[in-house]
Amino acid sequence: MQSLQAKQELNMQKNWCEKLDLLIAEHRDMPGALLPLLHAIQDDLGYIPESSYAQIAKALSLSVAEVHGVVTFYHHFRSHKPGRHILQICRAESCQAMGAEALEAHAKKFLNVDYHQTTADQAITLEPVYCLGNCALSPAVMMDDEVYGRVSSADLDALVLEASASSVKA
Numbered sequence: 144m145q146s147l148q149a150k151q152e153l154n155m156q157k158n159w160c161e162k163l164d165l166l167i168a169e170h171r172d173m174p175g176a177l178l179p180l181l182h183a184i185q186d187d188l189g190y191i192p193e194s195s196y197a198q199i200a201k202a203l204s205l206s207v208a209e210v211h212g213v214v215t216f217y218h219h220f221r222s223h224k225p226g227r228h229i230l231q232i233c234r235a236e237s238c239q240a241m242g243a244e245a246l247e248a249h250a251k252k253f254l255n256v257d258y259h260q261t262t263a264d265q266a267i268t269l270e271p272v273y274c275l276g277n278c279a280l281s282p283a284v285m286m287d288d289e290v291y292g293r294v295s296s297a298d299l300d301a302l303v304l305e306a307s308a309s310s311v312k313a
C-alpha cells in the first residue's frame with residue numbers, strides 16, 4: 144500500500160509533468176526558444192530538474208547534452224531544488240573592493256555551506272551573483288527579491304536568521 148507521502152509526491156510529479164507540457168507548448172515556437180523556456184521553468188519551479196532535459200530536448204529538436212550545456216553554462220540556472228530562501232552575494236568589482244570577499248567567507252562559515260549549496264534545514268541556498276545594480280552601496284546582497292546594501296557580517300547574520308525563522312512552519 145502506498146503511503147500518503149508517496150501519493151502526494153506522485154501527484155506533484157504528475158502536476159509538474161502537465162505544467163512542463165504547458166510551458167513547452169507556450170515557448171516552443173519562439174525564436175531561440177530554449178532560454179525563455181528555461182527561464183519560465185525556473186520561475187515556476189525554482190530550478191530546472193534534470194529529469195526535464197529529455198522532454199525539453201525532444202520538443203525543441205535539440206540533444207539532451209545541448210540542454211544540459213545551456214543550464215550549466217549560465218550561473219542563473221539551477222539544476223537542483225533550492226532552499227526556501229535564496230541568498231545571493233555580489234562578487235563583482237565594486238563589492239569586491241568594499242569587502243565582499245570577507246562577507247562571502249563569513250556567509251559560508253555561518254551557513255556551513257559553499258556556493259550553490261543549501262543549509263541542512265533547507266532554509267537558505269547560497270549563490271554568487273555578478274552585480275545587483277547597487278554598486279553605490281557595496282557590498283550588496285539579495286535575499287529572495289530584496290536587495291540590501293552596505294551589508295556587514297552582522298547584517299547578513301540578521302537577514303539569515305530572520306529568513307530562517309519566517310519559513311519555519313508553526
Ligand code: FES
Nearest residue numbers: 233235238275277
Ligand atoms: S558590484 Fe555589487 S552591486 Fe554592483
